Amino acid sequence: MNSRHLALAFRFAAREMRAGLAGFLIFIACIALGVAAIGGVNSVAQAITLGVSNQGQTLLGGDMRFELNQRETTPQEAAFLSEHGEVTHTAGIRSMVRLEDGSDQTLVEAKAVDAAYPLYGAVETTLDDPIAAQIEERDGIFGAVAPDILFQRLGLAIGDRVVLGDQVFELRAELLTEPDAISDGFGLAPRLMVSIDGLRASGLLQEGSLVEHGYKIRMPLGTSQDEIEAVQAEAGERFPEAGWSIRSRTNAAPSLSSNIERFSQFLTLVGLTALVVGGVGVANAVRAYLDAKRGVIATFKSLGASGALVFSIYLIQILIIAGVGIAIGLVLAAIMPFAASAMLANVLPIPSEGGIYPGALALAALFGLMVTLAFAVLPLGRARDVPATALFRELGLEGRGMPRAVYVISAAAIAVMLAVLAVGFSGDRRIATIFVGATIFAFLVLRVVGSLVQTLARRSPRVSSTALRLALGNVHRPGALTPSVVLSLGLGLTLLVTLALIDGNLRRQISGNLPEQAPNFFFVDIQANEVEDFAALVEAEAPEGKLIRVPMLRGRVMAINDVDVREIEVPPEGAWVLRGDRGITYARNAPENSTLSEGTWWPEDYAGEPLVSFAAEEGGEIGLKLGDTITVNVLGRNVTARIANFRQVEWESMGINFVMVFSPNTFAGAPHSWLATLADDTATNSDEARILNAITRNFPSVTSVRVKDALDIVNQIVAQLAVAIRAAAGVALVASVLVLSGALAAGNRARVHDAVVLKTLGATRRTLITAFSLEYTIIGLATAVFALFAGGVAAWFVITRIMGLPSAFLPEVAVSTIVIALVLTVGFGLVGTWRVLGHKAAPILREL
Structure with a gap:
């Protein structure tokens, strides 16, 4: 298109925009919400990182x-x-x-x-x-x-x-x-x-x-x-x-910086999900807007306007409206670091500097623009190719099939670019790829679910109930809300179910199963000359208890196969083993709570070269194999040992576990303390207090950690993280609700005609309300079932494959998800339906 046509498109677009933003409030809200989430999270993360750097x-x-x-x-x-x-x-x-x-x-x-x-x-x-x-x-x-x-x-x-x-x-x-x-x-x-x-x-x-x-x-x-x-x-x-x-x-604080980066990446991906969910709202709003403008578009075409000019006019309008939403989102995102600088000071001892972070805001604006284009191109392309006669004759733009290939390819290319950017700007590209891939897969499957629900409704046997028959017809009729509602609400509910199941399983492991397996106490820094007296005291105070004691040293991995660990690239999931000092021990026999998975254990009287048993999962993450050598610095001396075997370690048992267990001859003569655990199923709270008091009085240098107290602290940390995670999921759910309400509002014009015709043919208000309620219930249940399945699979993958913990499906999450889905679909649907049923018949019938 030449500059003259572009100027003409701008002029017509500006004239039509004089009517205001009516009908686009949900469009603007969806874009603003996603942009604010992405820009705000990244701005706060940059503020904290800059604060740590400046106050290093x-x-x-x-x-x-x-x-x-x-x-x-x-x-x-x-x-x-x-x-x-x-x-x-x-x-x-x-x-x-x-x-x-x-x-x-x-x-x-x-x-x-x-x-x-x-x-x-x-x-x-x-x-x-x-x-x-x-x-x-x-x-x-x-x-x-x-x-x-x-x-x-x-x-x-x-x-x-x-x-x-x-x-x-x-x-x-x-x-x-x-x-x-x-x-x-x-x-x-x-x-x-x-x-x-x-x-x-x-x-x-x-x-x-x-x-x-x-x-x-x-x-x-x-x-x-x-x-x-x-x-x-x-x-x-x-x-x-x-x-x-x-x-x-x-x-100064590498662990903090790393955790802030990972958490911000996660929240950014959740924000992007919210923005993609909002993109469905963009598509609905654009389609409804163009449907309302079909007479204007027909007039343009009748007066000789080309399809390209029509496309340009409405694309410019959409971009202007998207710009308003992006601007609102950027303002909210820019405010977040200033709010966080006050809030974080009361939660964590970390610096946070308010300020404007152009990089974070630009990234959010880019995501907002690309989502708008990805979801607006197809309805714009469909309107471009509809002939003027059809626009004058038909009720709307539905049923016209796919637009020409250039628009389909353009929308797909923008979507691919969006995914590439999301992965490219993430520090952990593997997790980002999985997240983006899962979102795309869920998006496609939800489209299939929506079509499947419509197909089942279309092929369902004839029922005697008039209301149910109308409801099934509404589910599969041309222009039905089913695809939009299933798609928008399904993504939000799936994310909510996933995070709720992860949070619930973590809490279950910490406060449910683990205390049944875990010892009552950990005892640290038991001196070698006191260990026998200590054991005698514990036996006297807890005769029914089981005391396990092992030698304990601290060591830092310096080299693998004589290569400095600083020169070795290790996947993030295994890097913690090589970072900082690790607790290590030696033993004649294999530990109770682990099993050999590869190699053999050394003889009890072994006296050869130093050997080490390595945790199998961690060794695999680092890339170790039998026969490799590990150099560990202990008390200022480098010790090199050869890997003799790998062990499957039950970390969740909370017993005494070590990544590395050495042969006894490795640290012969090295000074060290002992670590012990006490497990007593019969001990009450008063018994534990008595045991703790006796040990502290008789062995003041021994550190006693009551497992229940440690679990309480961990629970508090998990609870604080859960608040942030739930808030992030809430953003996606709010976007879903906005899209849901937008979809229902977009379908109200068709509903008004349906309701008027049915009332003219004798349908009562009660029959229509029942029909609409059944329709929303069917769609809501279908969405909830998908969310439970997809969210359950995603949570299982994260818990079992990434966290290495047992996973369980939580019924309360299932019930709450179904309730939320039904409340949202039926609730919003009935609110809109009640207004629809209030229209007078005569004005509507005159337009038919």
Whole structure:
């Protein structure tokens, strides 16, 4: 089309737009909702990522952080760190803190700091004194600060005293914030901040204890990232067996950044699903609008307008209206980071900076535009080819078949581009591909389901009920709502069922099945010289219980087949094994809760080269095979072992499990502590409290974790995630509801004619309401059945194949899905029907 025709199309489009946006409110709402979801989620994720990056020094606690497990630096290592700037030493250990009289105790995450802490930022407490002054020793008593939750849990007040290990500490202030908390990772218990000297006095810093030592360096002002990387490389060259984990200010919280990225990708895909669902609403709105404009289109064609000109006029109008929806969505998306910056501060200790993020908004706008075009091209193309005589004669645009091939190909090409963009902008392209593929498959299957429902209605035997006969006729008649309603509501309900089943199964595993299999307690940091006395005490306190104890060390995988793990590309699902320190053990016999799947176990008196048994699933994800070698750094020494076998590990049992189990000769003479579990089906809450009290009093250095308390914390985390996931699913469901109401509204004109003709032929209002109710019930039930099946399959795949957990179908989810489907279809349908039945017959009959 030349510029003259384009200008003419713009002029006619502008004139028709003077009538306003009537009939396009749902169109605009669908586009705005999807764009806001995609743009908002990505903007918030970028805000958090930027906040972490900009505050890297504060969040890390320095320009560089060197982390060691179970040991402190050697004099040579300490001298090396001091060469590059001011150093602060922190030590973290999970232990029990108890009241002075021993009447109560609880688990804490103890963090010991020196006088130089913090190098960046500030520790905020209810006192104005420096943190070093608040936790220093006074009259033989060390100070401590803790958050309010610890005071509440033990019924304490400022000035009260608690016992950590063998040392008494005075609680001198309430801990409000600590600048580097996020880099220390997630904790299962309240913080207790003390001094390094205080922790040493407690007796908890013993050889082999599970203590995490952090050494943070404040480098000279102006130190570049290249210089930091040079120091990291030098550390590797000078101390190749140090086994320390090194982070810099640009990588202050890698786990948080990774989780935020994954979660934002997931929510983006859900938002895209909502936008695709909204695309059905776009198609309905465009079709209804063109149907209402058939007289105008006929006039254009009668006066000599070409089909291309007609197509251009209405495409311009659709794009203008879509632009309004996209603009509204972008405004909402731009506001989200500012709202999140206030909300997230109260939920997680992470920075979030408000701002406008053009990249995130541009991506959302692009998705909105492409969805509009993908769903608008076909109805526009169909209207382009309908002759003027047919437009004047017929009621609408239905029944005209597919438009010419160029429009079909264009719509398909845009849809493919949309899928490619969704996968291309995702960090985990495998998951994105599965998600997009599942959405496309569900879209196609729902079209088949809609056609199948119409076919069954058409071929159903003749029934005596007039209302049911009318309902079945309405389901399959030309221009019926069935395809649109099944498609729009089906996608939203399928996503809702999938997420509800995943959430329900997770909760069931955590709070249902697992406690029946799980031990009552985990005991950590049992010293080698105390393990027999500890076992004797447990046997006396819980004679019916079963105590399992194993040696426990911490190790970091350094190399596989002599190749540095940093140079190995590992799939995301297996990368966690090679990231950070792992708990490891040695054993003469295979663990109880695992079975050999490949290879053989070593003899009890084995004394050859070091061997290791690897978890089969994790080994497969990394790409290991029998005979491969694994180099692990333990206590500053690299140990290389050959893989002798693979084990199927029952992680869900919550018993003692390790990815790597070594032959006993591997760590001969290495200092280590012990890990134990106690399982007692007969123990009551009071029994568990008594056991916990006895162990804490007699073995103050042993950390006791009550499994029920840990499960409660995990449940809270799952609940918080579930809120976000349900909100995302809610966005898709809202889009479905909008499309549903739009589809019903688009069909109202035909319903008015049907109702008037039927009333003229003697049908009562009651008969018509019953017929319409039965029609909506049939469509709603068909949609719900599909959603239950498709959502059940999707949830099963995620739970069993990705999470590796047993899956169960939850009846309450099925019932709620059917109820939601019927309420939405029947409810919205009857609201529109009631208005339809109120029209007077004469004006309608005159138009026929």
